[in-house]
Amino acid sequence: MSSEANKATFESIVRPHLDRLYRLAFRLTGHQAEAEDLFQELLIKAFGKLDDLVNIEEPGSWLARIMYNLFIDERRRYARRRLHTVEEGFLPGDGLEGLAGGEDPVRDNERLEKMQQLDLALAQLSDEHRVIVLLHDTEGYKLEEIHKLINVPIGTVKSRLHRARARLREILAASGTFF
C-alpha cells in the first residue's frame, strides 16, 4: 500500500471515533491542552500500528484502550489542572451562558456554583475513582466498557464507582454544597 493509501485507510478507520476519543482524552487529563497532547500521541501511535488496526473488529474500543494506557504511562506528564474546567469562556457553547438555562438566573447561578464545587471535589479524588465516575456518570460508558478499557475486574469497577460517588458526596457535603 502506498503512503497516501495508508493515510486514507487510517483516516477512514479512525475518523468516526474522533469525537469520543477526544472526550475520553479530556476526561482523563481534565485539561484541553493536555487532552490534545494525549489525543495526538494516540493517533501517532495508532498510525504506527496500521497493520493491526485494519484487522481490528472494534477499532474504537481498541483506540480507547491505547489512549488509556498512554495516559497511565505518562500520567505525570498529563498532570491535571482541572480548575480550568468551568472557567467562563472555557465551557462549551457561550461560556457561562452555555451552562445556564437563562430562564431562572438565580437557580442557574446556584447550579453553576455547585458545578464549580463538583469540579473541586473531583480534583480531590484519586485518578482511579475520578476516571471511573466521569466515564460512567458523565460520558455514559457502561460498566462492561470501563472494565475492558482499564483492564480491571468488573467487580472492582463497581466498587470504585460506589466509593467515588460516596467520596464526592462527602466532599460536597463538607463544602456546604447541599443546602
Add this chain to the structure above:
Amino acid sequence: MHKSDIDKEDREILSLLKDYPAAEPRAGFYDQALARATHEGTRRQRFRWLMTGFGSAVAAGIVLWMISGALLTAPDIPQPEATIPGIALTLEEPRTINLVFASKTALDAATLTVSLPEGIELAGFPGQREIAWQTSLVEGKNLLPLSLVALTPAGGEVLARLEHDNRNRTFRLQVEVG
C-alpha cells in the same frame, strides 16, 4: 442524616455529573492531528530503521547490504548473489544480527519480508517462518536489528526480500549453528 437526604444528594450529584462540561476541540484540530499523525508516524518509522538496536550493535553481528539507486538492478558491492554473508548462532541462545541496507535513495512504503529456515526463529514471532511489514528507507544506511534464535542445529538461509514499486530484491544470510 436520613436516607432520603442521601438519596436526594446522590441524585443531585448524578445530575451535576451528567452536565459536567467538556471542552470542545478547536476548529480544525482533528484534521491537524490526523495530518501530524501520518507525517510523524512515517518519520518515526524511518527513524526506527536507523536508531533501533544501535545500543547493541557493537556486540552484535553486522551484515551490510548495498542497494543501488534503482534498488533492484545493478547492485553495488558486494554482489549479494555472489557473496553470501554468514553468521554463527549458538543453539537456543538469541543473538541480535544487525542488517544494514545502504540505499542511494529514500524509498517510501517498501515491504520487507524475512523468511526463516526450519529451526531458526525471530524473537517475538514464535513458530513463524515468514514475517512481513511495511517500512521506509532513508537515503544512506538503514539498520534492521533481528534477534535470531536457533532451536535446532540444522541452520540454513535467512532471506530478506525487499519490495518497492513492483520491483524486488532478495538478500541472503547463511546461518550456521554451533
